Amino acid sequence: MTKKFYQQSIPERLETLAQKTGLSAEEVAAYQAEGGLSLEMADHMIENVVGLYSLPLGIAQNFVINGREVLIPMVIEEPSVVASVSFMAKLARNGGGFEAGMSSQEMIGQLQVLDLEDPRKAAETVLTHKTELLQAASDFHPSLIKYGGGPRDLQVHVLEETPIGSFLVIHLCVDVRDAMGANLINSMLEFLAAPVEELVGGRVHLRILSNLADRRLAWARARFTCQDLAFGEYSGEQVRDGILEAWAFAEADPYRAATHNKGIMNGIDAVVLATANDWRAVEAGAHAYAARSGLYRSLSTWSKESNGDLLGFIELPMALGIVGGATQTHPSAKTNLKLMGVKSSAELGGIIASVGLAQNLAALRALATEGIQRGHMNLHARQIALSAGAKPEQLDALAAQLAAEKNINVARALEILGQWNGSIK
Ligand code: MEV
Numbered sequence: 001m002t003k004k005f006y007q008q009s010i011p012e013r014l015e016t017l018a019q020k021t022g023l024s025a026e027e028v029a030a031y032q033a034e035g036g037l038s039l040e041m042a043d044h045m046i047e048n049v050v051g052l053y054s055l056p057l058g059i060a061q062n063f064v065i066n067g068r069e070v071l072i073p074m075v076i077e078e079p080s081v082v083a084s085v086s087f088m089a090k091l092a093r094n095g096g097g098f099e100a101g102m103s104s105q106e107m108i109g110q111l112q113v114l115d116l117e118d119p120r121k122a123a124e125t126v127l128t129h130k131t132e133l134l135q136a137a138s139d140f141h142p143s144l145i146k147y148g149g150g151p152r153d154l155q156v157h158v159l160e161e162t163p164i165g166s167f168l169v170i171h172l173c174v175d176v177r178d179a180m181g182a183n184l185i186n187s188m189l190e191f192l193a194a195p196v197e198e199l200v201g202g203r204v205h206l207r208i209l210s211n212l213a214d215r216r217l218a219w220a221r222a223r224f225t226c227q228d229l230a231f232g233e234y235s236g237e238q239v240r241d242g243i244l245e246a247w248a249f250a251e252a253d254p255y256r257a258a259t260h261n262k263g264i265m266n267g268i269d270a271v272v273l274a275t276a277n278d279w280r281a282v283e284a285g286a287h288a289y290a291a292r293s294g295l296y297r298s299l300s301t302w303s304k305e306s307n308g309d310l311l312g313f314i315e316l317p318m319a320l321g322i323v324g325g326a327t328q329t330h331p332s333a334k335t336n337l338k339l340m341g342v343k344s345s346a347e348l349g350g351i352i353a354s355v356g357l358a359q360n361l362a363a364l365r366a367l368a369t370e371g372i373q374r375g376h377m378n379l380h381a382r383q384i385a386l387s388a389g390a391k392p393e394q395l396d397a398l399a400a401q402l403a404a405e406k407n408i409n410v411a412r413a414l415e416i417l418g419q420w421n422g423s424i425k
Helices: 010-021 027-030 039-044 081-094 119-128 128-139 142-146 182-200 237-250 256-276 279-290 330-339 343-365 373-387 390-405 410-420
Strands: 058-063 068-075 097-100 108-112 148-162 164-174 201-207 218-223 302-303 310-317
Touching: 010 027, 010 068, 027 119, 027 330, 039 142, 058 081, 058 148, 058 330, 058 343, 068 108, 068 256, 068 343, 081 218, 081 237, 081 256, 081 343, 097 343, 108 182, 119 148, 119 164, 119 182, 119 218, 128 148, 128 182, 128 218, 142 218, 164 182, 182 201, 218 343, 237 256, 237 310, 256 279, 256 310, 256 330, 256 343, 279 310, 310 343, 330 343, 373 390, 373 410, 390 410
Parallel strands: none
Antiparallel strands: 058 068, 097 218, 108 164, 108 201, 148 164, 218 310, 302 310
């Protein structure tokens, strides 16, 4: 019988990946280099480099997204995330898998215009000259236009009663295509500052992108049958209704919503990191979007279909690139993009939103039933067994005994090992 992916050794897993995806020996080798990155390359990436810092890279299984099977690389230090999203993806398959996509690839850049006599009048002047300003921004970046992107809109906001009085803010919305877009937007904004000052007077102060990328929203939805949600002593209806009750808590209470969304970000950050994207940007966008109504809420929505199925939906800003930055220079990130077979940032955004939804379901399912400690305890027991010096062949048995005894500590692990190894008669 063929072994499941999780039962294979690391070399066997690499072999399976190469067979399933057509990754070359060189690409697979990127996974084995220290942290997937050479010291020399790292020294060119940031300042004062003294070494590399590694994290585990695991491959989530069972995802079908928009009808396509996708293997998903996840970089994360927290146990059970990769296993639980893989299991939820398996359940989602029976409901047709995940449907996912993105609203557009538009990023927003902001110009803060100060020292204006009449900010409202200046706002009107900007709008009157919108076409010329957008044209100037387009002319500044002809290669973006060649790829089908470019400036799409210019909006004005007058902020009243701030600590420095009222001022004008101009939003430049740019379709950045497959780039993350930060450099592109920031240089376009710096270029536009002079024409704007010429037009309205005043002084352009900040020229910077916004991480609240609410014109670049990734979404995913999936359906789960009641039958698939049942496990152990819990019926499908019990699990489904427990999940709906847990979600209602996050919708109504920011203290719970913060933890609920943290679980979602367990899945999302792990893939953002695996593709060498800027996870701080994605985090900032996610939390600002969660608070858009004035109350910090859940990023996901769970509901019951008329036939009793559970329906999940998630939507959040997703500023990601598959070109530029480290995405194409970090060897493991390059291999990871190839592993997923993504052809655009939009496709990557949909995949990542699906992982976030799967992770959210895994957490809610556990919390609404047996609690999360049971799963965590088994992993904790393995870690204790490891630190007590269990040999690889003793690891599973020792962890199982510690968990069964509900006495998970190094002293007990040493005692059991001593008995097994014959040092305690
Ligand atoms: C732990 O990393 C994440 C959870 O706390 C998420 C949640 O509570 O929904 C389990």
